[in-house]
Amino acid sequence: MGLNELTIRQATEGLKKRDFTSRELVEECLNHIEKIDPQIKAFITVTTDYALEAANRADSLISSEGEKAFNKKPLLGIPYASKDNFCTKGIRTTAGSKILEDFVPPYESTVTKKLEEAGSVLVGKTNMDAFAHGSSTEESDFFTTKNPWDLQRVPGGSSGGSAAAVISDMCIFAIGSETGGSIRGPASWCGVTGLKPTYGRVSRYGLIAMASSTDSPGPITKNAEDAALVLSVLAGKDPLDATSSPNDVKDFTALSKESLNGLRIGKPKSYFDLDIQLDVRKKMEDFLEFLESQGAEIIDLDLMDPKYSIAVYTILQRSEVSSNLARFDGIRFGRDRDNFNFENKKRMMLGAYTLSSGYYEAYYARAQKVRTLIIRDFEEAFSKVDILVGPSMPCVAPELGESKDQPMFGEMMDVLTEPSTIAGLCGITVPVGLSGQGLPVGAQIISDRFDEKIILDIARYYQESTSFHQGRPSV
Amino acid sequence: MSTISKSTVEHVAVLCSLTLSEKEKERLESMLSETVDFIGVLEELDTNSVPETYQVIGTTNVFQKSDRVSVSLDRKEALSNAAKIKNGKFVTGAVFDR
Numbered sequence: 129m130g131l132n133e134l135t136i137r138q139a140t141e142g143l144k145k146r147d148f149t150s151r152e153l154v155e156e157c158l159n160h161i162e163k164i165d166p167q168i169k170a171f172i173t174v175t176t177d178y179a180l181e182a183a184n185r186a187d188s189l190i191s192s193e194g195e196k197a198f199n200k201k202p203l204l205g206i207p208y209a210s211k212d213n214f215c216t217k218g219i220r221t222t223a224g225s226k227i228l229e230d231f232v233p234p235y236e237s238t239v240t241k242k243l244e245e246a247g248s249v250l251v252g253k254t255n256m257d258a259f260a261h262g263s264s265t266e267e268s269d270f271f272t273t274k275n276p277w278d279l280q281r282v283p284g285g286s287s288g289g290s291a292a293a294v295i296s297d298m299c300i301f302a303i304g305s306e307t308g309g310s311i312r313g314p315a316s317w318c319g320v321t322g323l324k325p326t327y328g329r330v331s332r333y334g335l336i337a338m339a340s341s342t343d344s345p346g347p348i349t350k351n352a353e354d355a356a357l358v359l360s361v362l363a364g365k366d367p368l369d370a371t372s373s374p375n376d377v378k379d380f381t382a383l384s385k386e387s388l389n390g391l392r393i394g395k396p397k398s399y400f401d402l403d404i405q406l407d408v409r410k411k412m413e414d415f416l417e418f419l420e421s422q423g424a425e426i427i428d429l430d431l432m433d434p435k436y437s438i439a440v441y442t443i444l445q446r447s448e449v450s451s452n453l454a455r456f457d458g459i460r461f462g463r464d465r466d467n468f469n470f471e472n473k474k475r476m477m478l479g480a481y482t483l484s485s486g487y488y489e490a491y492y493a494r495a496q497k498v499r500t501l502i503i504r505d506f507e508e509a510f511s512k513v514d515i516l517v518g519p520s521m522p523c524v525a526p527e528l529g530e531s532k533d534q535p536m537f538g539e540m541m542d543v544l545t546e547p548s549t550i551a552g553l554c555g556i557t558v559p560v561g562l563s564g565q566g567l568p569v570g571a572q573i574i575s576d577r578f579d580e581k582i583i584l585d586i587a588r589y590y591q592e593s594t595s596f597h598q599g600r601p602s603v
Numbered sequence: 604m605s606t607i608s609k610s611t612v613e614h615v616a617v618l619c620s621l622t623l624s625e626k627e628k629e630r631l632e633s634m635l636s637e638t639v640d641f642i643g644v645l646e647e648l649d650t651n652s653v654p655e656t657y658q659v660i661g662t663t664n665v666f667q668k669s670d671r672v673s674v675s676l677d678r679k680e681a682l683s684n685a686a687k688i689k690n691g692k693f694v695t696g697a698v699f700d701r
Contacts (some may be wrong), residue, residue, distance in 0.1 A: 234680035328660045341657065367673060370665040371658070439642040450619060459695050461684035465620055470630070473621055478635055480618045481611070484644075494645050496655035501648065503656060535634040536641060552659030577660060 131156040132297045133186040133600075136206055136302055137353040139300055143186075143205050144195050150186040150205025150249065153300075154179050157207045157251050161298045164603050167279060169271050170293040172212050173220050174252040179207065182249040189247075197247075204247030209299040211290050211479050212253035212346070213260060214240050215334040219250075223336040224268040224286075225258035237334025238366045239303060241487060246361045251299055255288025258469050259453065260305065260338040262286055263313055263538040264531050267471045272528060275317060277567050277601040281525040284314030284541075290348045291318035293534050296603050301358060307338045308441055309521075309542030311346050312557040316520035316570025319559045319599055321587065322348045323355040324545075326577045327552035328373035330359075331366030339448035340371075342441075342549050351597050352558065352587035356380040359580060371564045378581050385585040389423035394513035396431040399544055405523040407563035412519050415560045415571045418590065419517070427513050432505045434506045436498055437547035438539045443495035444550065450479030474535070503551045510576045515583060518544055520557040520570035548574045556583045559596045568599070605636035 131153045134142065142148050158176055186205035189197045198204050210216065212331050213223040216234055217231035222228045240250065257267035265273040273288045275281040276296040283292040285306030291314035294302045304311040306324040315322025323346045330345045337343060347593045349357035366372040395416065404412075420426055458464035468476070479577035482491035509516065520543060531537040539546065548555050554577070557570040573583040591597050612631050616623050623631065678691055687694035 183640065231684055234676050234683050235674065309660065326660070341659065370667075371660075371662055373660055431654060435644055436648065439644045442638060442642055443645075450657070454620075458686055459693050460681075463686070466622060470627065473619075473623070473627065474634060476619045477612070477615050477622065477631055478638055480615050481607070481635065481639070484615065484618060491642065491645075493655060494650055495642075496657060497650040497653040498645050498648055498652050499659075500656040501650070528641060529617065550659075570630050 130160070130297065132160045132300070133389055134300060135350045136203065136300055136357050139206055140198065143190060144198060150183040150190070151180065153205065154183040154207045154249055154251065157299050161252065164296055165298060167274065167603065168276055168296055169273050170254055170289040170294050170296070170298060171209070171252040172222055172224070172255050172270055172289070175219055175250050175442055178219065179249050179251045186247055186249065201245070201247030202357065203243065205247045206300050207251045208243065208248050208250050209254050209290055209293045209302040210240055210250060211256055211287050211302070211304050212301065213256060213305060213336040216240050216250065216253070219253065221253065221336070224256040224270065225467070225472070226269040227462045229463070231461055235334065238331035238368060239335065239362055242361055243303070245331060248283050254293055254302060256289055257286040257471070259336065259472055260286035260307060260310055261449070261471045261475055263309065264543045265289065266528070266531055267469060269469055275525045276603045277319065278525070281527050281567070282317070284317035284525060286310040287348060288314045291320055292314050292320070293320065294320045294348050294350060295601065297600070300362070301347060301354055303341060303345060304348045305335055305345045306444060306549060307342050308538065309499065309545030311348060311572070312520045312545045313542060314349050314553060316557045317525035317568065319568030320348055320350060321352050321355050321556065321558050321597060322346070323556045323580070323584070324549065324554060325357060325359060325363065325580055326373070326554040327577065328371055329554070330582065331360045331369040331372045333366055333368040333458040337452040339445040340452065341444065341448060342552070344549070351591050352556065352584050355556065356584045356588070359584070363520065373578070375578050380581055380584055385589045387423050388419060388586070388589065391424040391515070391586070392513040393419055393424050393426050394429040394509055394516040395426050396429050396516060396518055398431050398433050399518040402434070402522055404519055408519050408521070408523060408569050411561045411569040412571055416517065418594070429509055429513065429516070431509060431547070432502060434543050434547050437502055437550055438543060439503065440495045440498050441546040442551050443491050444499070446475050446479035447483050447492050450483065471522070499550055502547060506551050506553060506576070514575070515586065516574040518572055520544060520572040523561045524565065524567035524569060544572065552577055554580045554583060556587050558590060559599065560589045561596050562599065605632055606639045607632055607635040
């Protein structure tokens with residue numbers, strides 16, 4: 129087993145025991161990137177020199193302080209990849225767009241700063257749909273990332289580079305961001321674990337904005353235990369992000385579930401009534417059967433039809449995009465506005481339309497009211513059940529090019545994640561097996577705001593009893 | 604007839620400060636119409652006495668107080684990504700002749 133194949137927990141144990149150095153661990157990841165990324169194309173920038181220097185620093189600290197070094201720096205010496213929309217000081221940050229092709233941020237995002245302070249080592253910046261406008265990475269202005277399970281298929285998006293990098297072991301973990309389904313979608317299609325924290329749980333400072341009222345940074349990892357470790361580092365109030373939450377940060381890593389006795393699981397009828405691919409449906413049934421066999425009670429629920437959430441999301445996200453992208457004037461940074469791709473233009477145009485005089489009340493204001501109804505609907509659900517379970521995506525990863533000329537492609541793919549994102553809830557996707565074509569299927573577990581602990585515990589419980597999360601493509 | 608006309612597309616492009624080709628205008632006319640027709644589904648719901656939610660975790664009136672963290676860029680850093688600089692300042696296009 130190569131060092132690059134380890135989980136965070138395994139790699140940390142090896143570093144503590146001095147079985148290997150951080151330099152060796154980082155070098156194995158970099159070598160693997162050099163070997164397979166020409167096929168996968170997960171990385172926009174590989175930060176070789178920076179990573180080797182950081183690994184050397186980690187090794188010095190481990191030799192001088194021993195295991196104690198890990199108390200203050202829980203991710204010491206661990207190589208990770210960041211989606212290319214987190215500003216990294218002195219390291220090019222493109223958001224997948226030609227507009228920012230030469231942009232070198234003069235400041236650091238809170239997420240990458242916290243990861244650096246925790247000792248982890250950035251090996252590169254991963255591909256994404258430009259400004260996160262897409263669900264396949266086909267809207268990246270540089271190239272399309274390939275799904276490591278089948279190079280003729282998309283990895284999902286917008287955090288597609290991060291998910292592809294994790295499943296093909298080019299890093300130990302990665303960071304993504306979700307606005308509508310951009311963590312859970314690609315994690316599901318690539319067969320990895322993806323956590324979308326509660327809105328406000330993780331600071332957005334230095335994250336190049338898509339839709340500010342739903343943008344949520346989160347980890348993409350090889351299992352739920354690692355997701356908990358990374359969330360413990362990232363979570364918390366940030367004075368630089370007024371929307372970050374002052375709520376207490378629990379210790380997400382402490383396992384408290386020994387059985388699922390008494391757990392009430394909501395099965396939303398409106399989610400399962402959708403046009404879900406047969407293989408996905410079958411794997412979901414197996415997943416629910418497992419949870420039930422462990423003592424959980426499955427309760428059928430009526431939730432609002434997700435079509436309303438898609439409409440709300442479409443209006444709010446486009447409106448916020450039109451406002452957020454207005455700052456790109458080609459004067460202070462970036463190139464001029466002719467460098468936006470068609471997808472970016474289309475989203476800004478719809479947003480400006482729904483915000484414009486005469487249409488504001490009919491679209492934007494009404495969408496914010498329906499958002500209230502969706503939140504109330506979830507609140508009622510959580511008075512009856514502890515968590516909700518459903519497929520993460522309605523199908524397995526589509527072939528390259530399938531999204532072409534479908535203006536609502538992203539929304540149709542994200543139909544099962546958008547309701548929870550517009551309500552600010554947290555959710556996690558875990559791999560639950562392969563389809564008949566050998567493609568990963570993901571199931572999502574959703575809980576109420578600030579209750580990441582329960583979904584991490586259940587995901588971890590599931591992964592301790594099954595091995596789907598250990599499956600790897602033969603790249 | 605499509606919901607969004609070509610003249611609406613041209614008007615919104617001005618609001619967005621975007622230059623569009625004829626082909627882009629045509630595509631946007633049909634794609635935006637399709638999307639606007641779809642989002643009309645919200646009219647099915649009664650929202651008369653429902654308040655709007657702008658912030659999903661209920662955070663309001665957050666000000667920087669004693670925990671104020673000063674983050675600032677010096678002039679060199681602030682100008683480091685500028686397309687054009689003159690005398691230590693950004694060069695912008697004229698705005699009054701638009």
